[in-house]
Amino acid sequence: MSLLVVGSLALDTVETPQGRADDVIGGAAMYFALAASFFAPVRMVGVVGADFPRSMLDELRRRGIDLQGVEELPGKTFRWTGRYHEDVNVRDTLHLDLGVFGDFRPKLPPSYRDSRFVFLANIDPVLQASVLDQLDAPGLVGCDTMNHWILESRPALEALLDKVGILVINDEEARLLSGERNVVRAAARILEMGPHAVLIKRGEYGVIQFAGDSIFAVPAFPLEEVTDPTGAGDCFAGGFMGELARSGDSSPAGLRRAIVYGSVMGSFVVEAFGPRRLLELTREDIDRRYRQFVSLTDVGGA
Amino acid sequence: MSLLVVGSLALDTVETPQGRADDVIGGAAMYFALAASFFAPVRMVGVVGADFPRSMLDELRRRGIDLQGVEELPGKTFRWTGRYHEDVNVRDTLHLDLGVFGDFRPKLPPSYRDSRFVFLANIDPVLQASVLDQLDAPGLVGCDTMNHWILESRPALEALLDKVGILVINDEEARLLSGERNVVRAAARILEMGPHAVLIKRGEYGVIQFAGDSIFAVPAFPLEEVTDPTGAGDCFAGGFMGELARSGDSSPAGLRRAIVYGSVMGSFVVEAFGPRRLLELTREDIDRRYRQFVSLTDVGGA
Numbered sequence: 100m101s102l103l104v105v106g107s108l109a110l111d112t113v114e115t116p117q118g119r120a121d122d123v124i125g126g127a128a129m130y131f132a133l134a135a136s137f138f139a140p141v142r143m144v145g146v147v148g149a150d151f152p153r154s155m156l157d158e159l160r161r162r163g164i165d166l167q168g169v170e171e172l173p174g175k176t177f178r179w180t181g182r183y184h185e186d187v188n189v190r191d192t193l194h195l196d197l198g199v200f201g202d203f204r205p206k207l208p209p210s211y212r213d214s215r216f217v218f219l220a221n222i223d224p225v226l227q228a229s230v231l232d233q234l235d236a237p238g239l240v241g242c243d244t245m246n247h248w249i250l251e252s253r254p255a256l257e258a259l260l261d262k263v264g265i266l267v268i269n270d271e272e273a274r275l276l277s278g279e280r281n282v283v284r285a286a287a288r289i290l291e292m293g294p295h296a297v298l299i300k301r302g303e304y305g306v307i308q309f310a311g312d313s314i315f316a317v318p319a320f321p322l323e324e325v326t327d328p329t330g331a332g333d334c335f336a337g338g339f340m341g342e343l344a345r346s347g348d349s350s351p352a353g354l355r356r357a358i359v360y361g362s363v364m365g366s367f368v369v370e371a372f373g374p375r376r377l378l379e380l381t382r383e384d385i386d387r388r389y390r391q392f393v394s395l396t397d398v399g400g401a
Numbered sequence: 402m403s404l405l406v407v408g409s410l411a412l413d414t415v416e417t418p419q420g421r422a423d424d425v426i427g428g429a430a431m432y433f434a435l436a437a438s439f440f441a442p443v444r445m446v447g448v449v450g451a452d453f454p455r456s457m458l459d460e461l462r463r464r465g466i467d468l469q470g471v472e473e474l475p476g477k478t479f480r481w482t483g484r485y486h487e488d489v490n491v492r493d494t495l496h497l498d499l500g501v502f503g504d505f506r507p508k509l510p511p512s513y514r515d516s517r518f519v520f521l522a523n524i525d526p527v528l529q530a531s532v533l534d535q536l537d538a539p540g541l542v543g544c545d546t547m548n549h550w551i552l553e554s555r556p557a558l559e560a561l562l563d564k565v566g567i568l569v570i571n572d573e574e575a576r577l578l579s580g581e582r583n584v585v586r587a588a589a590r591i592l593e594m595g596p597h598a599v600l601i602k603r604g605e606y607g608v609i610q611f612a613g614d615s616i617f618a619v620p621a622f623p624l625e626e627v628t629d630p631t632g633a634g635d636c637f638a639g640g641f642m643g644e645l646a647r648s649g650d651s652s653p654a655g656l657r658r659a660i661v662y663g664s665v666m667g668s669f670v671v672e673a674f675g676p677r678r679l680l681e682l683t684r685e686d687i688d689r690r691y692r693q694f695v696s697l698t699d700v701g702g703a
Binding site: 280281283284301305322324359395396397398 | 583586603607627695
């Protein structure tokens, strides 16, 4: 089943303790789509400027990513420059230029309207809601957000959450959204806002899902080196939603498998700068790491 | 099989955001022994002053804990007063009085010398080594330490680590001991120092074990409220070593089961001040939470 994603497409310049990369393609929707494309056909909604490499758009198309919903405008692509600390959970934004993304209003091509699986990457909740309004009958809706919208657009965000099935956020966002420091209480408060599941990303400690009374925790894959953390959360969401769109199975077991696939994709992307590692990845690599993940936490069959 | 533990016995005064408890029994060896006693007979080596409640010593004996190795001296028991922050991973020591523990020199009664399972809780590595010297043929030796010894007694600690099978420390200690910030590299360096397994405790994120090429990660049990974190790491070690002493199975599968039992014991103790929760616990409670732990991370059978 096709999976629709709306969000940012960007050109990133990133410094980490391991080095530096200039003008690599990035953005939440980009990372999401690349990760998800290993699992299901992806439909993308976004905007790029004249400086966005056309070869990269061709590469996305080759991967089965539908770009009918991506506007190509004169002007500059969204640019982000950031520096990660020795503790890779901490980063500084050195420069930000919204470019054509500043006036982004998602417009869905008619061929996208029947999408059943939808992911609203981190953008203004008013725009996220406008995507849902353009869909005939969205089935499973996943959503991300960030501190800025929680603080500045809470009414719009709360209205949106009522229409969201699965919220995917990090631990800091979960605390801010819920007003609770404890993760169990934070999740309970968020589930009262509408979503039937909340996935809380905890960086190097993995992901924890709360869905009804069920809790599922996956550690992060232990890596000797994190070269560039950019996109880890978006690739997690891409692998997660991609596997759900592929299997059509959102039972508790299906959700758990999808969370592990998401964790696999998040663990790959950080091994190199930008999306480089994703671009060389094979389905076999993914399945091998999936098995490693299962054995990492397996008590019974160890 | 009997399990020998050497370490502190204390009277603690603890403040947390949930309240305060005065003069509750504590100390690493105490928490360890209480947790381990659900699994195997425990032999304790330590020292208490005249102010240590005799009723509590009787309670320990009732639980199958052998106190022949616990000296009762005139003078004061080791006392610690601490305050935990809203973020329970952070605590301040407000007051510390070593009392009779200041001159503690572990002396093993002859009946302890055949102990095969041994846990050296956090004390001076010179004293930890002296315990091993008094044993006929220690089999599996577990060991804890802390920043103070890593910084001030590194030669003695390194000499000890060569005789230790399993090192159980927290993430900060692992970084300091190894000089590596990344957990995978830190563990690799520590394994080079002697232990064949290292268990790194990560507070609210659980535990990760490195043993040879095998990595095993368990999240912490998600609790709505942590009332008093004191003793969590020691109860983890107690459940872990206790289960190993019970089963005699230190295969990879046996180690994994023991790590989950350790996590179970750590998750119970924090539910109330001091050792209160441990004292009311049943074996049935333990096995129920063990099953919850398994389901918390189970992909296959979900």
